[in-house]
Amino acid sequence: MTCFFLIPLLLILLVSFFTRSSFGGIEMPLTIENYTRFFDSLYIKILWVSCLLSLATTLLCLVFGYPFAYIIARSPQRYRNILLFLIIIPFWTNSLIRTYAWILLLRTEGVINTLLINAGIFEQPLTLLYNNFAVLVGLVYTMLPFMVLPLYASIEKLDKSYLEAAADLGAKPWQAFWKITFPLTTPGIVAGSLLVFVPSLGLFFIPDLMGGSKSVLIGNLIKNQFLTARDWPFGSAVSIILMALTLLCIVAYMRTTNDKQGKELL
Template sequence: MMKSNMAHAERPPVLQKKKRRSGTLFGMAWTLSPVTFWLVLFFIFPLLFILFISFATRGLYGGIEYTFTLENYTRFFDPLYLKILWDSILIAGFTTLICLVFGYPFAYIIAKSPKKYRNFLLMLVIVPFWTNSLVRTYAWIVLLRTEGVINMILLKIGIISEPLAMLYNHGAVMVGLTYTLFPFMVLPLYASIEQLDKSYLEAASDLGAKPWRAFTKITLPLTMPGIVAGCLLTFIPTLGLFFIPDLMGGSKSLLIGNLIKNQFLTARDWPFGSAASMILMVLTLIFILIYLRVGGNKKGIEVI
């Protein structure tokens, strides 16, 4: 017994540190194993399966023939599909810009409002999440259609003489997307503005800076992480949403999300739909890197 204790006492500190480190790593691995299993089973494996199918061939009756081909990717560069992709990027960009233009002042007002009103204003942003987005989209259809509420009110007031075509166009699609994704822009902006150190603004005011100059030189650069996060959370889902363009755009608004959905469910061309999904995913990663690079270069405060 005494010998074993002496051997334990004489063990080099390096071995003891390695043993503790291995125990810590084992504990971390055991703790993260459920999350890792979930990600592998429901994210990585389906993603690899989609990647594998994208190099396959569509069967005669809509099945999958596992013969290697690059035709699905080369087919996507047809001018028709490139136009759909370009329209999707434009609509996603305009939707993100609209959400940013209206969301930043709204988030700024919430962050600067008294605390007793702040929770109520935040609740107004979160309330739409209590209702299914599909139901809210149908509500917009009721409002914007030719026999809808808005046209009826305008006709009765006498502002218009005939109903306006406010539905089934790109404008209606952007209205639906903006309404659905507006909270995803406001919440990151609010978190960034609320954490802003007021001493910088007080110092700028003491130095004679006007409010607009203090906003452009201090507030805007310091809240850039919130702007980047809000743009990412708005732009990326806009590219993938398909039910809003389907319902509010009709046949005039075919976006990349609708194209992918139609390939899987209507045309039964899973290989081409998988290839389009992978291309969209690569483009999304490129946009993320661009946004992060732009946001990362604007962390400092310029001299007033």
């Protein structure tokens, strides 16, 4: 942790206070202008759109992932391993290659538009690529396994005797789900949400490939400052700000969840 996390983080923090040189390096004097510059309306809008897309990705992954995780956890043992295997299979292929596959599906002459036009549903191809919708599709597809696996672990460990007791007391299946299964699997929901929301903020290759120039998120901004604009101090400052905001969200989320669980126990 010291070698691969703490030292690089301290280096980024140190670089964020330097000044960009004329040739793209760093030089004195030390300044906080890199941080104050971020609060321009342009960069605030980029951060806001990034947070909205990450939140939408998290919610959609939860909506699609929870039923799938529930089905896996309640399936017979002989089918459970196969279903888990289907979740793990995408990790065998580079995510960049899988993103290009989505481009082939969503582009103007892609598979989806071709099928819709040939079926007579639309006369003109839909604009499915190079917008925030395409970015959202790519993020949900990439991050879905990170939601399913924690949910599965939480649902699989659930004591079925609680559900049996609820049934004996006259609770309907949907009542038992909302009052017992869902609350008791909150740790899996929290873990999955964090595993999806936090990485979604920093991913840059999906917005680059599927959003094009029309979709610039905070990850793209950081990447462009380091590789294109050669403004390492500002890129470092944006990275530190993003990390601090993410940490605050995690702390607030965890405290809220713990407070709710404590009140329920009381």
